[in-house]
Amino acid sequence: MANEPVELRVNGRAVRVEADEEMSLLTVLREQIDLTGSKYGCAEGECGACTVTLDGTAVRSCITPARAAVGREVLTIEGLGQGGELHPLQQAFLDHEAFQCGYCTPGMIMSALGLLNARPDPGDQDIIAAMQGNICRCGTYRRITAAIRQAADVLLVRSTEATEGTSQAPGAEKAEKATV
Amino acid sequence: MSTDLQKDRVPGASQSGGGPTPPAAQVAAEADAPAIGDWLRFRPDGTVEVLAGKVAVGQGIRTSLAQAVAEELRLPLERVRTLLGDTALTPYDMGTVGSRSTPVTAHRLRKVAASARELFAGRAAERWQLDPAGLVVADGSVSHPASGRSVPYYELIEAGERGRLSARWSDDAPLTPPEEWSVAGKSARRPEGHHFVTGSHRYTSDLDRPGMLHGAVLRPPGPGATLVSLDTSAAEELHGVAVVRDGDFVGVVAPTRHAARKALSTLDASWSLPESEERTEQLHVSGSNVFDYLKGHPSGPGGYHRWDGPGVFQVGSLEEGRAAAVGSGPGYEPGHTHEARYTIPYIAHAPLETRAALAEWGADDAGDEGVAGAGEGVGGGIRLTVRTGTQRPFGVRAELATAFGIPEEQVRVIVPDTGSAYGGKHTGEAAVEAARLARGAGRPVKLIWSREEEFTWAYFRPAGLIEVSSAVAAGGTITAWEYHNYNSGPSAIRPPYPVPNQLVVFHTTLSSLRQGSYRALAATANHFARESHMDELAHLLGLDPLEFRLRNLPDGSPEHERLRAVLVAVTERFGWATRRSRQLPGYGYGLACGTEKGSYVATCVEVEVERETGRLRVVRVVEAFECGAIVNPQGLANQVEGAVVQALGGALFERVEFEGGKIESNRFSRYRVPRFGDVPEIEVVLVDRKDLPSAGAGETPIVGPAPALANAIFDACGLRLRDLPLAPTGRLANT
Numbered sequence: 001m002a003n004e005p006v007e008l009r010v011n012g013r014a015v016r017v018e019a020d021e022e023m024s025l026l027t028v029l030r031e032q033i034d035l036t037g038s039k040y041g042c043a044e045g046e047c048g049a050c051t052v053t054l055d056g057t058a059v060r061s062c063i064t065p066a067r068a069a070v071g072r073e074v075l076t077i078e079g080l081g082q083g084g085e086l087h088p089l090q091q092a093f094l095d096h097e098a099f100q101c102g103y104c105t106p107g108m109i110m111s112a113l114g115l116l117n118a119r120p121d122p123g124d125q126d127i128i129a130a131m132q133g134n135i136c137r138c139g140t141y142r143r144i145t146a147a148i149r150q151a152a153d154v155l156l157v158r159s160t161e162a163t164e165g166t167s168q169a170p171g172a173e174k175a176e177k178a179t180v
Numbered sequence: 181m182s183t184d185l186q187k188d189r190v191p192g193a194s195q196s197g198g199g200p201t202p203p204a205a206q207v208a209a210e211a212d213a214p215a216i217g218d219w220l221r222f223r224p225d226g227t228v229e230v231l232a233g234k235v236a237v238g239q240g241i242r243t244s245l246a247q248a249v250a251e252e253l254r255l256p257l258e259r260v261r262t263l264l265g266d267t268a269l270t271p272y273d274m275g276t277v278g279s280r281s282t283p284v285t286a287h288r289l290r291k292v293a294a295s296a297r298e299l300f301a302g303r304a305a306e307r308w309q310l311d312p313a314g315l316v317v318a319d320g321s322v323s324h325p326a327s328g329r330s331v332p333y334y335e336l337i338e339a340g341e342r343g344r345l346s347a348r349w350s351d352d353a354p355l356t357p358p359e360e361w362s363v364a365g366k367s368a369r370r371p372e373g374h375h376f377v378t379g380s381h382r383y384t385s386d387l388d389r390p391g392m393l394h395g396a397v398l399r400p401p402g403p404g405a406t407l408v409s410l411d412t413s414a415a416e417e418l419h420g421v422a423v424v425r426d427g428d429f430v431g432v433v434a435p436t437r438h439a440a441r442k443a444l445s446t447l448d449a450s451w452s453l454p455e456s457e458e459r460t461e462q463l464h465v466s467g468s469n470v471f472d473y474l475k476g477h478p479s480g481p482g483g484y485h486r487w488d489g490p491g492v493f494q495v496g497s498l499e500e501g502r503a504a505a506v507g508s509g510p511g512y513e514p515g516h517t518h519e520a521r522y523t524i525p526y527i528a529h530a531p532l533e534t535r536a537a538l539a540e541w542g543a544d545d546a547g548d549e550g551v552a553g554a555g556e557g558v559g560g561g562i563r564l565t566v567r568t569g570t571q572r573p574f575g576v577r578a579e580l581a582t583a584f585g586i587p588e589e590q591v592r593v594i595v596p597d598t599g600s601a602y603g604g605k606h607t608g609e610a611a612v613e614a615a616r617l618a619r620g621a622g623r624p625v626k627l628i629w630s631r632e633e634e635f636t637w638a639y640f641r642p643a644g645l646i647e648v649s650s651a652v653a654a655g656g657t658i659t660a661w662e663y664h665n666y667n668s669g670p671s672a673i674r675p676p677y678p679v680p681n682q683l684v685v686f687h688t689t690l691s692s693l694r695q696g697s698y699r700a701l702a703a704t705a706n707h708f709a710r711e712s713h714m715d716e717l718a719h720l721l722g723l724d725p726l727e728f729r730l731r732n733l734p735d736g737s738p739e740h741e742r743l744r745a746v747l748v749a750v751t752e753r754f755g756w757a758t759r760r761s762r763q764l765p766g767y768g769y770g771l772a773c774g775t776e777k778g779s780y781v782a783t784c785v786e787v788e789v790e791r792e793t794g795r796l797r798v799v800r801v802v803e804a805f806e807c808g809a810i811v812n813p814q815g816l817a818n819q820v821e822g823a824v825v826q827a828l829g830g831a832l833f834e835r836v837e838f839e840g841g842k843i844e845s846n847r848f849s850r851y852r853v854p855r856f857g858d859v860p861e862i863e864v865v866l867v868d869r870k871d872l873p874s875a876g877a878g879e880t881p882i883v884g885p886a887p888a889l890a891n892a893i894f895d896a897c898g899l900r901l902r903d904l905p906l907a908p909t910g911r912l913a914n915t
Contacts, residue, residue, distance in 0.1 A: 039383075100238035132855050
C-alpha cells in the first residue's frame with residue numbers, strides 16, 4: 001500500500017502523482033496538483049461536490065481510486081472552458097444565477113457535462129436522473145435545471161452548425177474539445 | 181398583563197442564525213466606527229472599497245451592500261467592491277445573523293456613503309467658491325455643469341487622509357428614497373459568480389500557506405470525555421506525522437489530509453465519560469421519545485436559549501375567552517376548546533462545506549488574497565491568524581483569545597466566502613482546534629472537518645414540543661389562545677392574529693443534543709404549530725382557510741394589512757379559489773402565512789397523495805414575500821426559492837436520529853436532504869413596498885412551506901399530521 005508514482009492525464013496534460021491503492025482521485029487532484037475546484041463534501045459519493053469526468057463520463061472523484069484514472073482523460077472544472085472563454089454550462093450558470101454559496105457549483109457543472117455528453121438534448125427525467133446525486137443545500141435546483149437546458153440548446157446549435165459547416169460559431173470547436 | 185415575551189428581550193433566541201445577542205457593550209462597539217474611512221476606501225482608479233464585518237455564505241450580501249453604497253455615492257455598481265469578514269480590517273460586527281445585514285448594515289452603509297457624497301460636494305463647492313446647489317454629483321465625480329468643471333472624489337481627499345478618511349459620517353445624512361433608486365432596486369449580478377463557475381474561488385478548505393500541514397482531531401466517544409490512555413507509537417512512525425496533545429485534546433498533523441486521517445486511525449486511545457444521573461437518563465432518550473423528555477425536564481435560565489424569563493406573554497383572560505367560545509361549525513360545538521400537540525425534531529444544517537480552518541501563529545504577514553490593498557491598515561502585533569468559515573468572525577476571535585489566553589487584538593480572523601452556513605456556523609470549534617494543532621506543530625495547519633464530524637460534533641436546530649388550545653367566538657374569530665412551546669424557542673411565538681385572550685409560554689428545557697441557531701430559529705416550529713392549528717380550526721368551523729385567516733386579521737393595523745397583502749398575492753397567483761372548486765381526487769391545497777423579523781410571507785402548496793401507499797408528491801409551491809423596498813430582485817427571488825427548497829427538507833424528510841447517546845444520522849446516506857427529484861414547481865411572488873424600509877430576507881421565507889404542506893396533505897386525504905417530518909421516506913408518516 002505504499003505510495004507509488006502514477007501518471008495521469010488531467011485537463012489535457014500529463015501529471016505525475018503519487019498514490020497508494022486506496023487514495024482517491026479527489027485527494028490527488030486537491031492535494032498533489034492543487035486543483036481545488038473539485039470539492040470535498042462527503043467522501044461516500046452521496047453529494048456530488050467532487051464530480052469530474054473520466055473519458056467524458058461523470059464520476060465521483062471521492063470514491064474513485066486515483067489509479068483507476070490511469071490511461072483515461074480526467075477533466076475537472078478547471079479544465080472546462082479554457083482559453084479565457086466560458087463553457088456554455090458555465091455561462092448558463094451565471095445567466096441563471098444558479099448558485100448561492102457556490103460550493104456545489106463545480107460538481108453540478110461537471111455532472112451536467114457528463115449528462116450532455118451522453119444525452120445532448122435531455123428531458124426533465126434525464127436531468128433529474130443525472131443530477132439526483134448532486135446536493136445543493138442552498139436549494140438552487142430549479143435554476144440549475146434551467147441552466148442545463150440553456151447550455152444544451154447552445155451546444156446543440158453549435159453542433160448543428162459544425163455539422164452543416166455553416167458559419168461556425170466561435171468557440172464551438174473549443175466546446176467540443178472540452179466535452180471530449 | 182405581562183409583556184415579557186417580546187422578541188427583542190429574548191437574548192440569543194430572537195437573533196436568527198442568531199446565536200447570542202451581544203451584550204450592550206458590543207452593540208455599542210458595532211456602531212463605534214465613526215469615520216467614513218472606517219467603512220469606505222476611495223481608490224485613485226475611481227473605485228470604492230466597502231469594509232464590513234459581514235460574511236458571505238451564499239446570501240449574496242456582497243452585491244446588496246455594494247448596491248447600497250453605489251446608490252448613495254452615485255457610482256456604477258462595478259466600481260464598488262466589498263471587503264468582508266476580516267477582524268483586522270473591518271469594523272466590529274456581531275455576526276451575519278438575524279437577517280440584520282440589510283436593515284442594519286446596509287442602512288448604515290447608506291448613511292456613510294451619503295455622508296461621503298455630501299462631504300465631497302461641500303469640498304468641491306469650497307474649492308471652486310460656488311454654491312453647492314449648482315453642483316451635480318454623479319458617476320464618482322462632483323461637477324459644475326455651468327462652468328464645465330469636474331473633479332473625481334479621490335482628488336477631493338487630502339493626501340494625509342487617503343489611508344483613512346477621518347471625516348465622520350452622520351446619522352442624518354440624506355438618503356435616496358427607494359422611488360428614486362437607480363442602482364439599488366434592480367437585479368444585479370454577483371461578482372463572485374465567475375469564480376464559482378470556474379472553480380477558482382478558494383474556500384477555507386481550499387487554501388494553502390507556505391509550510392502548511394494538514395490536521396485531524398481525535399474524537400472522544402462523547403462530549404466531556406477525559407483521556408485515560410493514549411498510544412501514539414504507530415502514528416509517530418509514519419513519515420512526516422506529528423501527534424499534538426494538549427490535555428484531553430489529541431490531534432495529528434501531516435503533510436497531506438490523507439496522511440493525517442490515516443495517522444489518526446492508528447491512534448489507540450481510551451476515554452472515560454463523565455457519569456451523572458442526567459447522562460444515564462439521556463442514554464434512554466432517542467429521536468422518537470425526546471419530546472416527552474423535553475417536557476419532563478424544565479431547565480432554568482442559561483443554555484442555548486439564554487432565557488432570562490419569565491417566558492410568558494399574557495393578555496386578557498383565558499377563562500373569559502373560553503366562556504366566549506360560542507362559535508359553531510360542522511366540527512365545532514359552542515363551548516369547545518380545540519387542543520393539539522405538535523412536534524419538531526432536531527435537524528442538522530449540513531452545509532456542503534464542512535467546518536474548516538487554517539491557523540498560523542506569529543504571522544504578521546499572514547497575507548491577503550483576493551482584494552487588492554487588503555493588507556493596508558493591519559496593525560502589527562497579530563500573533564494568531566485564522567482563516568475560517570464562520571458567521572461570527574469577531575465572536576470566533578473572542579473564542580480564540582479566550583482559548584489561548586491572549587488579547588483579542590493579537591488575533592485576526594479572516595472569513596473567505598464560505599460554503600454555506602444557515603445559522604450553523606456561529607461558533608469556532610474548527611478555528612480553535614486548528615490553532616491548537618498549529619501551536620503544537622509550530623507550522624500553519626489546516627483542518628477540514630469530515631462529513632461525519634459535521635453531522636455529529638456541530639450543533640442542531642432545537643427539537644421542540646408545542647401544545648395549543650384554542651376557542652372561537654361567533655363569526656369565526658379566535659377568542660382564546662393558549663400556547664406552550666417546550667425548547668424550540670421563542671422566535672415568532674406570538675400569533676399575528678389579535679386574539680383578545682392569550683397565554684403564550686416558552687418553556688426552557690434540558691436538551692438531549694447540542695443545539696443552536698438555525699435559519700429562522702424557532703419561527704419555523706412556531707409557524708408550523710400555529711398555522712397547522714389555524715387550518716384545523718378553519719375546517720372545524722367549515723370556513724375556507726383563507727377566509728378564516730382574513731377574519732382574524734381585522735383592518736386598522738399596518739401589520740395586518742401587510743400580512744393580508746401577501747395572503748391575497750399568494751392565493752391569487754396560486755388560483756386558490758378556482759383550484760379548490762375543481763379539486764381532483766388525491767389532490768390537496770394548503771395555505772399558511774406569517775411574519776418575522778419585519779418581513780411577511782404566505783405560502784400555498786399543492787400536493788398529490790396516493791391513498792393506497794401514502795406516497796406524497798409535492799406538485800407546486802407558490803410563495804409571496806414582502807420585505808419592504810426590494811434591493812436586488814434576482815438575489816431576493818433566489819433566496820426565497822432556496823428557502824422553500826430547504827424548508828421542504830425540514831418539513832418532509834429531515835430528522836436527526838440518535839439513540840443511546842449516539843447520533844446515527846452521521847452521513848448524507850443516512851440523512852435525507854432535498855434533491856433534484858424532490859423539487860416541485862416553485863413560483864415566487866415578490867411584493868415590493870418602496871414606502872417601507874428594507875428588511876432582511878434570508879430567513880423568514882423558510883417558515884411557510886411546512887404548515888402549508890401539512891394543511892395540503894389534510895386537504896388531500898383527511899390525515900392531520902402534527903409531527904415533522906411529514907414524509908420521511910417519501911410516504912406520509914403514519915401510513
